Amino acid sequence: MRPPSPGLLAARLGLGYRAARVTNPRFIVAQVLGRSALLWDGTTLHEAILSGRLKADSKDRRASTLAVGDRVDVERSDTGSWRILGVEPRVTWLERCAGGRGEAARTQIIASNADQALIVASLREPPFRPGLVDRWSLLARRGGLAPMLALNKADLGTEEEAARAVADACIPLVMIRVSAATGFGLDVLREHLVGKVTVLVGHSGVGKSSILRRLLPDIEAATGALSEKSGKGRHTTSGARLYPLPEGGYLVDTAGVRSVVLGETHASEVASVFREIAESPPCRFRECTHRMEPGCTVLEGLKRGTVPNVVYMRYRKLLEEADVL
Numbered sequence: 001m002r003p004p005s006p007g008l009l010a011a012r013l014g015l016g017y018r019a020a021r022v023t024n025p026r027f028i029v030a031q032v033l034g035r036s037a038l039l040w041d042g043t044t045l046h047e048a049i050l051s052g053r054l055k056a057d058s059k060d061r062r063a064s065t066l067a068v069g070d071r072v073d074v075e076r077s078d079t080g081s082w083r084i085l086g087v088e089p090r091v092t093w094l095e096r097c098a099g100g101r102g103e104a105a106r107t108q109i110i111a112s113n114a115d116q117a118l119i120v121a122s123l124r125e126p127p128f129r130p131g132l133v134d135r136w137s138l139l140a141r142r143g144g145l146a147p148m149l150a151l152n153k154a155d156l157g158t159e160e161e162a163a164r165a166v167a168d169a170c171i172p173l174v175m176i177r178v179s180a181a182t183g184f185g186l187d188v189l190r191e192h193l194v195g196k197v198t199v200l201v202g203h204s205g206v207g208k209s210s211i212l213r214r215l216l217p218d219i220e221a222a223t224g225a226l227s228e229k230s231g232k233g234r235h236t237t238s239g240a241r242l243y244p245l246p247e248g249g250y251l252v253d254t255a256g257v258r259s260v261v262l263g264e265t266h267a268s269e270v271a272s273v274f275r276e277i278a279e280s281p282p283c284r285f286r287e288c289t290h291r292m293e294p295g296c297t298v299l300e301g302l303k304r305g306t307v308p309n310v311v312y313m314r315y316r317k318l319l320e321e322a323d324v325l
Ligand SMILES: Nc1nc2c(ncn2[C@@H]2O[C@H](COP(=O)(O)OP(=O)(O)O)[C@@H](O)[C@H]2O)c(=O)[nH]1
Pocket: 152, 153, 154, 155, 156, 178, 179, 180, 181, 182, 202, 203, 204, 205, 206, 207, 208, 209, 210, 211
């Protein structure tokens, strides 16, 4: 059962609080600005303040403070200002560790309720880094998002180079070659995005914003409206922003999410990123971390060549870096 809204509560207690119109539409958080947020109602953006009880941090990933993509319950006051009363439980979430270990570990939700994560990498400038794709892939799966790879800056190399880069790295993801500079591959990409909520992630400089601008012809209008509403110098808790796609669906750009910190991670999560390891037959020990345990089928596979060396090295690297449980 939902607790009564502050307005209702106040009315019942005879406190004279008046909320002229109490509406309950499904507004989506487009941007978080500290104590307020921009909400998309399907047509326009509204600025809304957070009600007091929402500001408290919660450990629950499904119900922590506001994130882009959250569906919220709002209330409109006499003066026409909007107030966010509650957040609907998150269906998916893309999180990163925001520092701390163990009990003190804090996570930041970059975006919620997204269907997929489009991991953007570039063939060159900056060079293709499979390790980053692995990390984003892990974080996407952890929160229930399907990971997908867009290899941008296709114009800086040949088709063979791009195909080889991904094949050599044994990345088990759908890969779309694109060029935000020439427009190459964007129609194929659009087909993967239509009707879905997609978060763009990846190293700074790979071309996330350039791809976004290509996909949103009205981006100037959208960003203009956003920056006008958000104002300059206003504190934003994360650089994520949600944009509606003309074909239906949404894109979330994630400027400023620089480091990818995995935080507390189970070894099986790391294994799930690599097809050859995930699909290896069960090891002797159920909790095998595939490092030195006897009866490990991954180590056997490594010897026989069914688990490529490059895959195993990246698995180990990720395992070392994560705070493995
Ligand atoms: N050659 C080439 N340059 C690109 C392409 N896409 C983006 N860039 C350039 O790469 C730089 C970084 O792009 P940006 O979209 O800001 O990357 P972001 O940090 O991931 O958002 C800019 O100078 C872009 O002009 C591309 O497809 N080909």
